[in-house]
Amino acid sequence: MYPNLSFTIYPLSEQAIVIDFGQGTSLSIHQLVLRCYDHLRTDALPVKHEWVPAYSSITLYFDLFALAQQTGDPQPFAFLDKYIREKLSALPTVLPQEHRVHSIPVCYDPALAPDLEACVQRSGLSLDELIQLHIAIEYQVCFLGFLPGFAYMAEVDERIAFPRKQQPADRVHAGSVGIAGRQTGIYPIASPGGWQVIGRTPLHLFDPEKEIPVLFQPGDRVRFYSINHYEFDHFEGGTA
């Protein structure tokens, strides 16, 4: 048994139950959630279902009617509760350290990043120092949400952990790289949004024509590198 694995399980709806690891916001909690997510995905549940991670919880969405039929139990919550507890009691203490690492070009230019100058001012850093702090870390994709392909990545250096904007922008351009607290993320499609936009990537992070239409998956790692405006405009192979 993995040490200190503590969680509660409760139903969210008739077709969804939540494994809740508490309100922790540390990177180590997120990584534990991802390990549990990886392990739970090797399940053998007999009905259509999906596991969906968040920062400190994992939700199982399932076909209630099919599960009641398969288990012969008209109230399958207890079955799932037991199943999950048994599965997680066998969580390996050592996992293979395999994960995909994406290198994402970002142009940190005020012309493409409406909040960059204000962020530089607020931080008391130079533009170059801010960029260096943002690209120095290999980020963890903790989960995806908000928009198709929008990855919540941790953990941003405290010196550039700018809070969400008071008033969300009506339209944030696709490719915008933002910061909200100790998380960073990229808008795959244009949307209203409240993150502080400090750069933009020329990559297309959402392509409905692809079999998997988004670039990131939970558990991936991401590194940013800085490109200039000319490189941004002439970037080849827009899809990552």
Add this chain to the structure above:
Amino acid sequence: MSLTISKAGLLDTLQDLGRAGYRHLGINPTGAMDQYSLQVANFLVGNDRDEACLELFFPAATLSFEEDALIAITGADMGATMSGENLPVNKPIWIRKGSLLHFDHLKEGYCSYLAVRGGFDIPAWLSSRSTHLRAGAGGWEGRALKKGDQIKFRKTILCPVDWNKNHHHTLPFGAAPLREALPSDMVFALRGPEWNELDDQSKDHLSSNSFTITVPSDRMGFRLRGEYPLARKTDRELVSSAVDFGTIQLLPNGQMVVLLADHQTTGGYPRIAQVIKAHHHRLVQKRPGEQIRLKWVEYEESVRSCISQEQNLRHLQIACILKLEEHCTHEPFRNQRISKPDH
């Protein structure tokens, strides 16, 4: 083998039961607002339950049929007419090619479903034909239908040859409208994971009063406004977590939003209640300006209601297959059994 939008409506999209399996990529299932009515429409014309239908909001599109079709309209009654005659909801109707279908006035409900036998010939995106408006993908070019859009049917269906009426003919069977013996504004709900963060007064208020659906309300969710705002005992910020169709979140201003078909996959607001699945159709057929009130039920009861609703749907499906065989004996209809009953 098609129908054409001869006049656009407010928000008409193709929807099915949604695309499950992609929430972990931030892609929410979307699909029909009223999945119960969508399935009934499909069964009435002998389709599989998850065939894509037109989802219509009032004022709805005017539809021009270029080929014969067997259709059914379910959900909201928007006063469908053809050649000046009223068409019923919840019954299969033969439509002769060259007919024009209008929706004249909203009698009851919020959204309607129009199924055609054999389904619409549109490509699936991530195993579903539902329109994902936010992603601009799925359904009909990822968007709401516009004037001039011509949507093909997947199968050629011919009206009975011995039929000499002009435009339409309603078959003599249908699905009884779903009417629980409940006040029409009542919706059953579970207490949500963050229910206990509400102060006592707010718990009482939510348990005993009506709430008005206000604008902006749309496929993403209904805003609910009460007499006074609800308050929490704490002001801690929550870590984003899972939400579902029917989740009622408490917004920072003390009002609520109940999440519907186009909701995001995760949310950071307190989840104070959850509308039970068997009452989603009651909820989404309310419209802005109307009121709802919640009645708490226990989890076990919500599961029983959900399973019982599914059993009723399966009975309806089998009944429809038998009735269609009884009433449609002409070729090529007889050889075109489309739906496979679910076991």
